[in-house]
Amino acid sequence: MTIETERNSQAQANPVFMTAKAAICLMAAADISDASTIVRCLEPENHDPLQNMTDPDVVLGNALVVETKYRTMCSLIKDSGCHVCVDLPCGYTPKALHLSKAGMRFIGLDLPIVVQEIEPIIRSLTTSSDEISFHGIDATNYESIRTALQNVTGPLCITTEGMMMYFDAYEADAVVSNIRAMLELHGGLWITPDPEFVLQFFYSFHSIFGKNSLAKLAASKESAQQQANVANLSNPLIINPDDIIRSSKTAEDFINSHGMKVEKITLAEHIPTLSIYRQLTQEQIRNFKNAMNDCHYWVITLDEHRQQTDNSEQQALPFEMNYALENNIFKVSIGGRLDSLTAPQLLTAWEKIKTTSMPVGAEIDCAKLEYITSAGIRVFLIIQKALSRNLTLTNVHSSLKKLFMQKGFTVPPQR
Ligand SMILES: C[S@@+](CC[C@H](N)C(=O)[O-])C[C@H]1O[C@@H](n2cnc3c(N)ncnc32)[C@H](O)[C@@H]1O
Incomplete structure (x- = not known):
């Protein structure tokens, strides 16, 4: 069997990796440094991941969400006090370049199909290769993550952007247990925008498209599903916009049940200046900044009163x-x-x-x-x-x- 067959098998078993291709194209649309270069390096092999996003407004709304996440997360990581960022999943973003320039060590974890593509691209764009490493893992697979981090000295800033929503309850439970185990082994914290991702989409689209926002969101959801052929699965960590209070409690209880606690960071207080503001009116920018007062990124740490777990049992x-x-x-x-x-x-x-x-x-x-x-x-x-x-x-x-x-x-x- 050829390498091509193996790659096809990986792609068919894990179509979700295509969502990361769309994300890097949106980062290029938002003018994030190095994103266009990464897209150009990926292009020879791939069709345009945004080809189903025919409405330029839908591209604009998505690029706003993606740039907000990328820049805010980079800023939170740098302020975390940790020297090591473990990006789970790393996708195709230029975060490795950005954080290594800021003096941090970057460890990118993602499915092998993604790592095989992004690692040589990032290495060709940096001179600080020693500070950067990538590993093919499955976030539900404890052993794969433990092995990837075995020679790392903590504390770790683990970041999860755009992954938790693709898991069912059973998988989400395994991933959260694995992250807790890594925090127990290495120390540090876990930062994720994922629990409130639907809210971030909803409020961002509403702030720039007003009464047309629901139609634009529906078009956005449809093109995302066509791109990666993955259903959005619901799991206890993902907040439901139709029942925010109850589902937020469920999500926090879920984290607490894993011996961890949540601090919610208000997005409006942490968003750096975005390049995409150049494509928005002053009124849209004002609405957007206001709306982000209702969105939070979650900083999750071990609860000091938790029961100790024996992670060796996970083999x-x-x-x-x-x-x-x-x-x-x-x-x-x-x-x-x-x-x-x-x-x-x-x-x-x-x-x-x-x-x-x-x-x-x-x-x-x-x-x-x-x-x-x-x-x-x-x-x-x-x-x-x-x-x-x-x-x-x-x-x-x-x-x-x-x-x-x-x-x-x-x-x-x-x-
Ligand atoms: C929407 S992309 C986000 C990527 C990146 N964090 C970003 O912001 O562009 C979702 C990522 O989750 C990864 N992923 C999905 N399931 C995974 C799993 N079981 N283990 C590791 N990574 C997974 C995909 O390969 C893809 O890179």
Whole structure:
């Protein structure tokens, strides 16, 4: 199998990586330094990630949100008192360049498909390579993050911009546990705009488009979904604009239940001057600054009264996969975690088998499958869609049965 096939498998299992391509194009539209250069370096291989955003107002509204996040987060990171920024996920942003120039160490964590592309670009644009490193990880996978940070001395400023909304409750829980474990190991804090991301969109669009804002937001949501083929999942950390008070409490309780506490930073008090103001009227800028009084970024730290956790228990079985074509059935057994890091391998195996002969069915033995994320489920669905009969899942552990049934798979009652 070629590198191209492996890359295709990664892209199909993790279409969410495309959202980061859109983000860097919006940063270029907002005139953030180095963003246009990064876009040019990415371009030969890719189509325009903003091609579905045909309304220039929708581009303007999105660029305003993205620039606000980027510049405010950079400023909060520099003021955090930490020397090391762990950007989870780093996407394609120029943050590594900006923070290393300011004397900080930058560690970019993202899915391997993103890291493989961005690392050589950033390295070609900097002379402070020693202060910058990148690692392919899955945020739900404790071991991948622990390994990436094993030689790092804290305290860490962990930053999460534009990721938490893509997880379901089960995945969000794993990611928050992993971040807590990293804070316990290295010290530091976690800064994220994600819980209030819908509010930031809503108030930013309203402040510049007034009564047209709902239509512009709907167009924006549709183009985001076309771009990356990912649904916005709801999880307890994401605040629902239709029920702000209750969902804010749920989100804070969720963080508290992980032994951490939240301090909310009012956005209006921290936004540096934005380049995009040049494209707005004075009235729009005034409205926008006012509206940002109702938006917050969350600074999350360990609660000193929490119960101690034993993170060594989080060690998972190593991933293993065996497969063969038997009587025209694709038979595969999977062990360990099927997540963003390993699901592409299952897809590559399926593609390889298909080049020999198209199977009529598939049987996946889940006896040793410990954990599956939406990337794994997505690959099961891709295989299912190509078959003329149902995908059979055997020996499913009781802890995974409900999840598979919710996703529409038939699970025989075995153990
Ligand atoms: C909207 S982009 C944000 C990227 C960057 N922080 C920015 O502001 O442009 C979402 C990012 O989340 C990353 N991502 C999604 N699921 C992930 C996971 N399970 N583990 C690590 N990164 C993930 C994607 O690869 C993508 O880079």
